[in-house]
Amino acid sequence: MKHLNSTARASSAVLAGALLLGSLTACGGGSGQTTAKADTGSLTLAVDHDAASFGFDPLRVVGAQRQFFEGLYESLMSLQPDGSAGPGLAKEFSYNADNTVLTLTLKDDVTFTDGSKLDAELVKANLDRRSDPALSAYSAVAKGGAQEIASVDVVGPTQVALTFAKPQPGFENNLTSTTGMIVGKNGVTDSASLSATPDGSGPYTLDPSTVKGNKYVMVKNEKSPEAAKYAFNKVIFSVVLDPQARANALVSGQADVAMLTSNTVDFAKSKGVGVSQIGGTVNTMVSFDKIGKTSPAFAEEKVRQAFQYAINRQALVDALHKGDIPAWNALPKDSPGFTKDLDTKFAYNPDKAKSLLAEAGYPNGLEFTIVAGAQTQTDLQAVQKDLAAVGITMNVKMASSTDEAFAAVATTPLGYAALDWSNPVGFMYGAVLNGFTNVQKATDEQLSAATGELAAAKDEAAIKAAATKLNTRLVESGWMIPLYEALTNQGYNTKKVAPVQFAGTNAYPLLSSYKPAS
């Protein structure tokens, strides 16, 4: 279609071309500038969540946020590179004979951001906040918690005693995480101030260039004697929720370290970045109802066992979680309780599942509803097909609210969660036997016995024996229906950062463990 003469066409084309060029120049910045080279004085970590979404009170968060808060706060005990507990704000500790009292001897040269000093009164003031339900880090030590602290007493200016409701050997391990972090006097007195301003004694302080929810910038705390143990002068936690965007940030040099999902590991490796991996988180279907209150069939162990045989874990991993590990064990593969026997005993066998259902009195199968969240919906839909093949109709209902998702533990027979087994005894007492996964108050003598045995085990062989017993019973009883073990992947720029090391089986490396590449 031609409406103007050739001069007009030429004129319009020239102008259009100029506009087009102008627009591209405008949006491109008009230069071939590349991203700035990494500053050796700073370390940028691309993380998958906003660690400070609740502000800067370390007691409002749990273990997964330890790495972030480690920069701003010190713990009573410090996590060591081998995963054990070492001295922290407490330079020494001792138990009484029956392990009901833990006495801590504190350092005397610690200063907080607000200028206050560490002493026994401050530690007591911190721990006495344990009845505050908002302080998630204290939930296990609050009244009724699995590791309840009955009282905190000042023994001397630098000595404080923790008295437990029941014996707690090894409690010092809990003090390496956010539970052991100590907030300065101002922060304890006015906890609302912690929403915007941290009050810690950690190796770094928060820089004003921080953008909440997006980029947290920490600079060396000159007042901290511990700061020398940290290699980088500045640490930036960059919140990048999209997994591919995190991988892109790492590959393009905007991040020095990035948390990678398993399905972006190959891409990252292909671009020459290093990847360190560790397991530990088992994605598991959890039987909420073991007494048949919400679905009578779930009272039958054989029904719960049928689920173990009905689900094709390998297919699930191949389809949705490439790079992760199919799991038949409730405990992760690096746990002393891991056993290959479960992998073969409960291998995918739909016929066996059908026969177990028939033996339990459900030859025509059963029907129930499970509540899913945005993260779990796809997995559940995959499992739904396997279950349907053996006659189990699992209706997947999307949770319309967080409240509904929480309430599902009481209203539905089965749930799905990513479980961290870094502290099996604490988790068994706190969540499985007495906690949120067992609101129907089911009991299992073998599980209770195995947990007690593990708690009391002193040497490696005893721990292995008890943990294996616990793991096996969790699966045989169908209280846990493991699906796959997710690997935690830390990608790192090999030119800037030395290979990332994990602290024992902890999924989040110590902030102090990041070192420049030699």
Next chain:
Amino acid sequence: MPLFITKRLLMALATVLVVSVLAFLLVHAMPGSPGAVSLGAGASQEAIDEVNQRLGWNDPHVVQFFSWLGNAVRGDLGISLIDGRSVSADLASRLPVTASLAAGATLVSAVLGIALGVTAAVRGGMVDRIIGGVCGMAVALPAFWIGIIFVYLLAVQTSVFPATGYVPFEVSPQDWAMSLALPVITLAVGGGAFLARQTRASMLEALQQEHIRTLRATATPTWKILYVHALRYASLPIVAGIALQFIQLFGGSVIAEQLFAMPGLGQAVQNSVSTHDAPSVQGVVVIATVVVVAVNLVLELATKFLDPKLRAS
């Protein structure tokens, strides 16, 4: 004209007020109370009741709304239930990010769209068909996918642009432009293609008008015919399209903000909805409404200015 502006301003205020009421009611319809949200699942009922009492949650809805409105007029949108920070301050820090994105994408899409649309209409033939085909594809492609491709090519493979992040203008204008480049292009591709089609159609109609033929007959310079007379005649639907693009991009920035990890309003909406942070949700809804209403108001005034018939009325 002053009467027209006054009427439109009153309409705009009424719209914002109605949306504020709806946002308030929606927030109250959400399951759970502020106390339950801020204290978490393990909180005792006594603690929850105490927080609710402190926040005035048990007051009559009318009292709560007017209390909120009074504060909002003074620029105070309340405090976040999750971290206790000022909602106004948080949104004020995020607004420039989303506004930069939306304005940048609108500008680029307008320049591209008008240039391509005019070229297609004027050149016709193969050029028209090529531009039509490319625009058809560009409109159909999801912004998320376009973004991934751009990031891969221009950030991952060649490191020309940063793959993620946002640098405030006051920190470094150059880095600000660089950090916006890919998200802006990502959002502008679809919008530019849409505007190109709209411009082409409007220009074709304009070029067939009597007064254009008359101008050609009087040997008026071609550029003047095209870009002063014809484009002005065709501009009403184009301007409306640009305004709609801005509104759409402002709301749709969540895609780019997620893909490029930018701390804008889209990210705030995502966070506050997922955490049931009612004051933050309410704040974002009201701010977004104010922006949309303001853009519509500007559009109406621009339309009035551009159309002689409307201006005369």
